[in-house]
Amino acid sequence: xxxxxxPIWDFMEKHPWIxxxxxxAMQSIFTMDYRSLWFSDEVRYAEVYHQMKDAGHWxxxxxxGVPYPDKPPVYFxxxxxxxxxxxxxxxxxxxxxxxVSAGIFLLSTVALARTLGCGRKTTLATGLVLLTNIFFIGxxxxxxxxxxxxxxxxxxxxxxxxxxxxxxxxxxxxxxFVLMGIATLTKGPxxxxxxxxxxxxxLIWKKKLPLFRSKAVLKGFAILAVILLAWIIGAILVDGxxxxxxxxxxxxxxxxxxxxxxxxxxxxxxxxxxxxxxPWSMAIFALPLKKLFNISxxxxxxxxxxxxxxxxxxxxxxxxxxxxxxxxxxSIKVLIYIxxxxxxxxxxxxxxxxxxxxxxxxxxxxxxxxxxxxxxLLFAVAAPFAEIFFPFDFAIKGLSLxxxxxxxxxxxxxxxxxxxxxxxxxxxxxxxxxxIQPLALKTLPSxxxxxxxxxxxxxxxxxxxxxxxxxxxxxxxxxxxxxxxTNIHETSDFKEIERIxxxxxxxxxxxxxxxxxxxxNCPEGVTIINEQFISDRPYVLLRK
Numbered sequence: 158x159x160x161x162x163x164p165i166w167d168f169m170e171k172h173p174w175i176x177x178x179x180x181x182a183m184q185s186i187f188t189m190d191y192r193s194l195w196f197s198d199e200v201r202y203a204e205v206y207h208q209m210k211d212a213g214h215w216x217x218x219x220x221x222g223v224p225y226p227d228k229p230p231v232y233f234x235x236x237x238x239x240x241x242x243x244x245x246x247x248x249x250x251x252x253x254x255x256x257v258s259a260g261i262f263l264l265s266t267v268a269l270a271r272t273l274g275c276g277r278k279t280t281l282a283t284g285l286v287l288l289t290n291i292f293f294i295g296x297x298x299x300x301x302x303x304x305x306x307x308x309x310x311x312x313x314x315x316x317x318x319x320x321x322x323x324x325x326x327x328x329x330x331x332x333x334f335v336l337m338g339i340a341t342l343t344k345g346p347x348x349x350x351x352x353x354x355x356x357x358x359x360l361i362w363k364k365k366l367p368l369f370r371s372k373a374v375l376k377g378f379a380i381l382a383v384i385l386l387a388w389i390i391g392a393i394l395v396d397g398x399x400x401x402x403x404x405x406x407x408x409x410x411x412x413x414x415x416x417x418x419x420x421x422x423x424x425x426x427x428x429x430x431x432x433x434x435x436p437w438s439m440a441i442f443a444l445p446l447k448k449l450f451n452i453s454x455x456x457x458x459x460x461x462x463x464x465x466x467x468x469x470x471x472x473x474x475x476x477x478x479x480x481x482x483x484x485x486x487x488s489i490k491v492l493i494y495i496x497x498x499x500x501x502x503x504x505x506x507x508x509x510x511x512x513x514x515x516x517x518x519x520x521x522x523x524x525x526x527x528x529x530x531x532x533x534l535l536f537a538v539a540a541p542f543a544e545i546f547f548p549f550d551f552a553i554k555g556l557s558l559x560x561x562x563x564x565x566x567x568x569x570x571x572x573x574x575x576x577x578x579x580x581x582x583x584x585x586x587x588x589x590x591x592x593i594q595p596l597a598l599k600t601l602p603s604x605x606x607x608x609x610x611x612x613x614x615x616x617x618x619x620x621x622x623x624x625x626x627x628x629x630x631x632x633x634x635x636x637x638x639x640x641x642x643t644n645i646h647e648t649s650d651f652k653e654i655e656r657i658x659x660x661x662x663x664x665x666x667x668x669x670x671x672x673x674x675x676x677x678n679c680p681e682g683v684t685i686i687n688e689q690f691i692s693d694r695p696y697v698l699l700r701k
Contacts, residue, residue, distance in 0.1 A: 166579045170277050177263045177284035181297065183590050184288070185256035188298060188597040190249040193609035194640075196692045199300045200610055202228075202253055209233050210240075216388070217396045220635040222644035224396050226403040229388070230311055231343040232302035251300035258304035259297035263287060265311040266500040272315045273469030273504060275513065282582060283508035284301050289585040293499060298601075302344055307496040309340035313352040314500075318472055320373065321360070322465075327373035334377030338384035349381070350495050354483055355476045362462055362475060365462040421490035425562040426481065429492050434499075436585075437506055439528035443521040444509070470508070473501040510578050518578065526574040526581040533567030533588070536560075549608050549690065555599025562592045606689070613667060613689045613698055614640025620665040620700060630654055630668035632696075637667060651676060658683065658701055670695040 169176040178568050201220060205228070210218040217227040218233060220634040236254045239245060247254045262282055270283040287293050295661025296304060299642050316333035320326045333352065360366045368374075374630045391562070392400055414503075431438040448454045461467055480498045484490070512518040537560045544553050566588030573580050606612060614637045627645040629637065638645050643668075648654060658664055670688065673679075 163579060163583070166583060170281050173277055173281035173284060176281060177267060177288060180284075180288050180586060180590060181256065181260050181263055184294065184593050185252075185259070185297060187594060189245065189252050189256070190247070191252075191634050192602040193605045193611040194248055194251065194603075195608040196537040196610055197636055199251065200637075200639045201613075201633075201635045202233075202300060202302075203248070206233050206236050206636050207639065208484075210237065216391045217400060221638045221647065224400050224403075225635075227398055228302070229342040231339060235302075235305060237282055252298070253414065255297055255300050255304070257537045258302075258308070259293070261308045261497075262304045262311070262500075265308040265315075266503055269311050269315050269500055270504045270507070272318055273473055275469070275504065275578065279504075279507045279513055280493075280509045282511050282578075283503045285586050286437055286503040286506050286510075286583045287499060289589045290437060290499070290503075291589075294589060296376075296493070296496070298593070298597055303491070303493045303496050306340055306344040307500070308346060309336050309343060310348055310351045310497045311500045313340065313348075314318075314334050314355060314472075314476060317352055317356045318468075321356070321365070321368055322468060326371070327376070330371070330373040331377050331380060334381040335384070341385060342388055347494070349482055350483065354479045355472070358479045359472055359475045362471060363460065363468075364463060380484050399419070416659070423485060425490045426485050426495065430481070430498075432601060433492055433495060434502065436532040439532060440520050440525055442528045443524035444519060451470055458521055469507075473508075474502050476501040477505065487544055522578040522581055523574050525573065526570045529581075529585065530567040530570035532561045537564040537567065549607060552603065553600060554603040555595040558595040559592055559600060562588060562595070564685070582604060589638070608688070608692060608694075610636050610691050611640045611692070613637060613687060613696060616687055616698060617641040617645075617665050617667065618643075620663070623663070625663040625665040625700065626657065626661040628654060628657060628664055628666045630666065630672055632667065632669070636691075651678070655680060661701070664701040666699040666701070667696055668699075670697050673697050 165356075182367065194203050205218050205220050205225055208214055208222070209230070212219065216228055216230060218228055235258075236250055239254050240250045240259065243250075243253060251302060266287060267280055267284050272282040279689075313333045313336040316329045316336060320329035320333060323329055337349045337352055342348075344653060357369060360369050389401060431441075462471065477498050481495075486492055486496075506520075508516075509519040511521060540556050540560045540563075542555050547553055566584060569584045569588070573584065599609070617627060617637060618641045619643060621643055627641060627643060629645045630651070631648045631649040634647055646657070653680060654666065658666075664683075666683070671694070673685075683699050683701050685697050686700050689696050689698075
């Protein structure tokens with residue numbers, strides 16, 4: 158393939174928006190109803206959605222029959238639109254929601270690249286970097302709100318950048334704050350923190366901080382406050398002040414300062430981010446790293462920081478660095494929180510690979526394709542060993558085909574590593590699009606017995622339909638409710654369980670195996686009817 162005259166690349170470069178959407182569609186179109194919903198977020202969010210639809214909880218979300226302060230309503234409204242306007246039904250609604258969210262995220266990132274001054278070549282490369290990132294592909298096939306949340310954050314950044322570099326600044330800035338409000342009602346206050354932090358750091362770097370004290374910014378904050386207060390007041394009217402206290406104290410303050418779960422060491426993202434950015438983290442081996450230790454290089458960067466020629470590059474770097482530092486400083490650390498940082502990093506990676514204007518490429522494509530090929534081949538070699546040492550009594554399906562595709566992709570990159578950047582990008586895009594098909598259609602569904610609570614939930618449903626009282630001890634709230642088809646009485650008190658067992662004629666009870674083994678006063682007549690290892694721990698199902 159001639160890197161300079163490829164008709165495929167030429168078409169894609171002329172139509173980067175259409176190209177990235179076509180690729181994400183090909184990666185997703187056959188995977189809408191291919192597996193069960195997995196522990197823990199998928200089954201809980203599905204139950205929240207059904208409680209919203211069936212019980213009419215449209216303003217305050219409910220899980221297992223009680224208020225669910227963890228998540229605001231926008232994502233679930235988004236799912237209801239998909240449910241209403243598409244043929245999707247059942248769990249396909251949730252997987253289509255993931256695919257559409259991934260498409261929105263891609264278009265948002267492409268729009269950010271164009272806004273920051275990238276040409277069509279770099280804009281297309283930006284989309285291809287995302288579409289060949291393993292973590293992004295995985296999240297595009299997992300049902301949760303983070304891609305939609307990150308998309309609103311990206312669009313807020315677009316509006317803020319335009320607001321600081323446009324004659325129509327007030328409209329752009331006000332639009333940014335509206336998007337921050339929507340982002341916050343999609344997942345939480347990081348929807349405000351990410352873009353505001355980027356804007357402030359950027360203006361400090363550019364010595365233009367007074368721009369942040371404009372009337373438009375004040376109006377924007379006022380509109381943002383109105384949006385959030387409207388929801389807060391509505392939530393208070395629906396569910397009282399305890400719900401709001403839970404949100405502001407437990408879900409926001411405690412998570413930021415002293416997280417009650419997902420607390421990780423300070424260096425967590427320094428280790429996790431390079432793994433999540435694979436295979437593109439291998440670009441570190443293709444960069445001229447000597448520049449990082451060259452004092453004159455940094456003097457030049459600092460001297461030119463007020464130059465308008467570097468505005469787009471500086472915004473992307475500051476968006477990534479400020480977000481990374483902020484996440485590192487939070488008490489709670491969850492890998493999915495890094496998604497908003499993928500947009501600027503994809504842009505910077507594409508700029509480094511393709512070069513922009515008079516700037517030559519900073520990334521040596523030959524070294525990069527060699528490193529990426531090694532990642533593909535390493536995965537291809539390691540996958541069969543994962544199947545051999547798999548400690549469960551069911552088989553992982555489809556690995557041979559996924560191994561073959563990765564292996565061929567790695568060999569193709571090695572064979573064409575001197576052909577240039579465009580050839581390598583196309584090979585990676587084809588490899589990942591082919592690889593996800595057997596992975597999604599065969600391998601992931603075969604993991605349902607390990608990853609989904611469906612088997613236990615459906616057994617519970619059978620007993621509940623026959624009159625058994627549904628009961629659970631100290632579980633991750635709501636994980637069985639969706640497949641059980643009803644709310645489940647959840648408690649951490651064995652005395653309460655013993656009382657219910659005494660009062661009810663028939664009971665179906667689920668708990669972790671370790672708690673059952675510690676249960677000193679287990680009543681007679683309670684027997685184990687099923688045991689399932691879910692995610693990382695065994696659960697036993699008991700009946701009376």
